[in-house]
Amino acid sequence: MQAKSSKVHRIVFIGAECTGKSDIAHAIAERLGEPWSSEYVRQHVDQLDRPLDQSDLEPIARGQIRLEDAAYAKASKYVFHDTNLLSSILYAEHYFNTHIDWVDELFQSRAYDRYFFCQPDIPWKADPGQRESPQEREKLHTQFESILERFRIPYTTLEGSLEQRMNTVLETFT
Numbered sequence: 376m377q378a379k380s381s382k383v384h385r386i387v388f389i390g391a392e393c394t395g396k397s398d399i400a401h402a403i404a405e406r407l408g409e410p411w412s413s414e415y416v417r418q419h420v421d422q423l424d425r426p427l428d429q430s431d432l433e434p435i436a437r438g439q440i441r442l443e444d445a446a447y448a449k450a451s452k453y454v455f456h457d458t459n460l461l462s463s464i465l466y467a468e469h470y471f472n473t474h475i476d477w478v479d480e481l482f483q484s485r486a487y488d489r490y491f492f493c494q495p496d497i498p499w500k501a502d503p504g505q506r507e508s509p510q511e512r513e514k515l516h517t518q519f520e521s522i523l524e525r526f527r528i529p530y531t532t533l534e535g536s537l538e539q540r541m542n543t544v545l546e547t548f549t
Contacts, residue, residue, distance in 0.1 A: 387461075390494070402541055410450050415442050416439070443456055461482060463478055465518055489547065490523070491540075492533065
């Protein structure tokens with residue numbers, strides 16, 4: 376579902392757990408009157424009566440694509456994504472030491488116009504079933520930095536308060 380006007384720009388907020396991705400994606404989308412897609416893994420976990428396991432990786436990736444594409448279909452100029460398949464790739468590697476070939480290939484075939492890398496400089500908040508610990512957030516942050524480099528993805532760093540992050544994002548569009 377990539378064949379829409381090139382006037383729509385896909386903007387991705389990426390980063391470890393509890394780094395403000397959802398807040399900034401929602402806030403900037405609301406401010407600009409454009410759609411945003413949430414991180415599908417949250418919906419998936421809420422449907423389970425057990426911890427995530429390797430069998431969940433493909434359904435999570437498919438769900439992420441559905442949410443992204445649904446938001447993209449509603450966009451006029453921008454669509455904002457609270458993460459994308461890059462997170463699926465990283466978490467498959469980190470938690471299960473595996474790769475799913477079609478996810479890797481699909482990620483590389485999808486066009487994203489801009490990445491904002493959310494820093495872990497905001498307080499960590501517990502979220503049972505979704506987040507592990509502040510220490511895990513730091514480890515994952517380093518891994519996100521590495522995967523962005525591995526795929527040669529340029530990004531803008533987002534740090535500080537939500538207002539400071541919004542200002543950084545808005546400055547890139549003016």
